Each structure stands twice: as C-alpha cells, then as structure tokens.
Amino acid sequence: MPCGQKTVVFHQAGFSLPGLSMKTFAELSFPGRLIAVEGLDGSGKSTQIYLLKRWLELQELKVYFSEWNSSELVKSATSKGKKRELLTPTTFSLIHATDFADRYERHLVPLLRAGYIVLCDRYIFTAFARDVVRGCPPEWVRGIYNFAALPDLTFFFKSDLEVSLKRILDGRPQLKYFEAGMDLRLSADPYESFRIFQGRILEQYLAMSTEFNFLVVDANQLVEKQQAVVRELVTQRLDLASFHRAERLPAKSPAEPHRKAKEEEPVE
Amino acid sequence: MKGVANNHIVVPRRSERRFYGHGIPGVDLEQLAGKLIVVEGADGSGRSTQIARLVEWLEGSGHATVQVGLKRSTLVSEELEQAQEGNILSRTTLSLFYATDFADQLENIILPALKAGFVVLADRYIYTLMARDMVRGMDETWLKNLYGLALEPDAVFYLNVPPEELVQRTFAKNAALDYWESGMDQGLSRDLFDSFMKYQTAMQKTFRRLQSSYGFTIVDGMRPADVINAELRKKISAVLAGK
Secondary structure (H helix, E strand, O other): OOOOOOOOOOOOOOOOOHHHHOOEOOOOOOOOEEEEEEEOOOOOHHHHHHHHHHHHHHOOEOEEEEEOOOOHHHHHHHHHHHHOOOOOHHHHHHHHHHHHHHHHHHHHHHHHHOOOEEEEEOOHHHHHHHHHHOOOOHHHHHHHHHHOOEOOEEEEEEOOHHHHHHHHHHHOOOOOOOOOOHHHOOOOOHHHHHHHHHHHHHHHHHHHOOOOOOEEEEOOOOHHHHHHHHHHHHHHHOOHHHHEOOOOOOOOOOHHHHHHHHHHOOOO | OOOOOOOOOOOOOOOOOOEOOOOOOOOOHHHOOOEEEEEEOOOOOOHHHHHHHHHHHHHHOOOOEEEEEOOOOOOOHHHHHHHHHHOOOOHHHHHHHHHHHHHHHHHHHHHHHHHOOOEEEEEOOHHHHHHHHHHOOOOHHHHHHHHHHOEOOOEEEEEEOOHHHHHHHHHHHOOOOOOOOOOHHHOOOOOHHHHHHHHHHHHHHHHHHHHHHHOOEEEEOOOOHHHHHHHHHHHHHHHHOOO
C-alpha cells in the first residue's frame, strides 16, 4: 500500500471492519432477496445470472436485474472520466460508489421492500477487490459501502486465471484503458497489464470468499453444469413460491375489449 | 488597496501536513510546500468578498494563488448540476457525488498547486459537505471515513452570520431564496422562508459541532468587510510565517 504508512489516521478509534457488522436483506427482515454474482471478467458470471433470470421469470416470479456501473445519472461522468483518463484510484472508487448508491437507493431497496428477487451482476465485492488493487485503503472502501446490506446469496464464479483471460482476449482484442488496469502502470503492454491486474483481483476475491460466505461455483465447467448448481442452490435457499406475481388484471388489455370500453365512455 | 506597497516578501514556512484519515494513495506530504486556506460559511456570509480581497492582498504580497470551490470539478460538476436540478438523487448518492467532485479537485488542483508552492484559497471545503449531510441525517462516522481522504488545511475560517441576517442579505441581492440553501428537499416546511430559517439554524448548530472535531476559527461575520478582512490577513500572515 503506497499510502497509509505516512498518514495519520484520524477519528478512526472504535471503527470496526464494516463487513463484520453488515447484515443480509433477510436478516434485516426485507421481504425481497438479493442474489449477487461476482467473478473475474470472462468468468461467465453474466451468462449465468442471465440464465438464472430467465428461469425465475418463466416461473412468473418477481425479478429485477441490475448491472454494475449502469446508473443513468452517473453514466456521463463515468464515461467522460474514462475516455479522458481523468480518473484516479480515489475518484474511480467514488464515482462507482455514487453509481452504486443511486441504483441501491432508487431501485434495489424499494424493489426489495416490495418483495422482489433482485439479481445483481457484481455487487460491493467488485469495489472491494478493484479499488484495493488500485491502492485505495481497504477500510476506507469498506466504510463507504457500509450503507449497503449484504446479498442473501453471493455466487462467486471461480475460473482459472488463464481460462478467463483467454475468454476475454479471444473475443475482444481491443482492451480498454481502465479495464486493463493501465492506470496502475503495471506494464506498458495492455495484455500483460490486464493479466497482472486480473491476477491481483482474483487474489482479493479469494481472500474475501470465507468472510462473505461466497458460494463458489467452478467456472471452468460447462455452462449447463454451472447453471444446474446455481438453480439447485437458489431452490434450496429461497422459498421461490413466495415470490410469485400476484394474480391481477393483465397490464395491457387486449385491443378489442379496450376499444369497446372506450366507446362506452361518455363523450364530452 | 491599502498596505500593498511593500517590497518585502515573506517566504512561507513549511508546516507539518497530514490527511484527516486514509488520504490519497501515493501522495508525498513532504512535497506540499504551499498553504491551504479555507473560508467556510453560508451563502450570504461574505465568503466571496473576503476571498476576492485576500487574493488581491496575497498577490500584492508576492504569493501565487489558486482558488477552488464546491461543484467546480471537470469530472462531475455538470452532471451534479443536472442531477440537482431534477432533485432526483437520494441522499447517499448526492453525498458521494459531491465527494467525487471534491476528490477530483483535491487531486487535480489543490495537491498540484500546493506542490508548486501556491497559496490555495478554498471557497468552502469538506465541512459544508459534511454539515449538509449531517443535517440530512447521514451517519457522522461514515462521513468522517469518506472525507478521511481530505488534506488538513493550514487554516479554516468560518464566517458566522445568523440566519436572520443571511435572509436580509440574500434578499438585498437576489429577491429569492435558493431551493437547496433553504433545505427545501427536506420538507421542513412548505413555506420557503420558514424552511430557510430552520435549515440555516440546523446548519449553524452542525458547524459548531464540527468545530469541536476539526478546530476551525469562527469569525464574526456581522462586522464590516474591512474589519473582517484585517482579521483574516493577520491570521493568514501568521500561517505564512509558520506560526
């Protein structure tokens, strides 16, 4: 850590690692449940959460999907920062935290209050891993995210570094600056930089695995095998029947009756 | 201006530097030769008048200056403005957005200027941001951790003006109270005037609380601008002399 040694820690007395005191949505008595997936770029986690979403939707359950770094409000600032390479480890961390807070407060929490199963492609652990690799103090990063509750289930897709590197590097030869961790000056070669960067993120994930009860899925297996494991665990841990959409009038009435109803309305 | 015709230029003494908490990764505090002076206070407390005069005085005395303020970063100031207009951000989001704006200016303007030996004048700093959030019920420990990234200034002056006077000064200038400066997002009162008074009173209380942690100088903002400026100059001279 480049910092932390020279600085004086101020007002930190009695400040425990927030991870230890954080609770899951179930523990906080929310009717909804949050399922997060984490893993390296190229671990296949997005495919897995998509298949999980489809499976839940086909059972007519209340499902909402949210992706890391997707808040409309913060998007223009993030993309400007990335394009112009304006971001430092600190502002990179803060702008992602802003994005997360916006989605958390405006979408995730209200939906969880309304009894939804919320699926998150990446959650706070992505920040814990990436920001720390970028040199931000771990306690600082965790402290910032401690307004968020923990997922009820966190799947960690554990792939061999070489497997995920190959998936990314085969499909998308053009690596982006921050994606490759080029801001860390690990190597002048984007591919080499990406390798080192991803390796360090993997170390961070593995270090968090026990602390945050990650459900580790072997991501070197076939898609179907992984999905079977995911569905099995979700069925075991969640009472899926309780998330059924309530029977109610269809949102859109068929064209024919709708027109009729209109004709019957009094004319001004 | 008075007191400018002076050939003697004071070379600022080095002072001990620290971040409030974890700070910014990779910054060598020893290299920050300049001085960071913060002027805090509500809108209408006379901050800009005082800062403009201080700049003139400092430059006349041979010091290079840089000015920073809230919501002026290249990274997020426009987006923050837009978001605020729509009033759609929830409190943690708004708080973090402001922190991003602050961190961007800290890293890209304040720290480089201090490294180059400039006197940096900050028109508000983390204290306003913290006070606004605390009034809105955010956790103080959370805020202290977040703003542990900030550098401790060489001096912080809080221009204290009671809400009754702030309201008069605002009307003398604008004939309208600002939505955010009146804390209208909080539903304290539907009446803009009532809300302004309640909000500004709460802000002052919070500033006094922060004063006990961060130890800034409270300046009586009810006196004439010249008198206030003379006091600030005297105190800043002492800072430059390393006292």
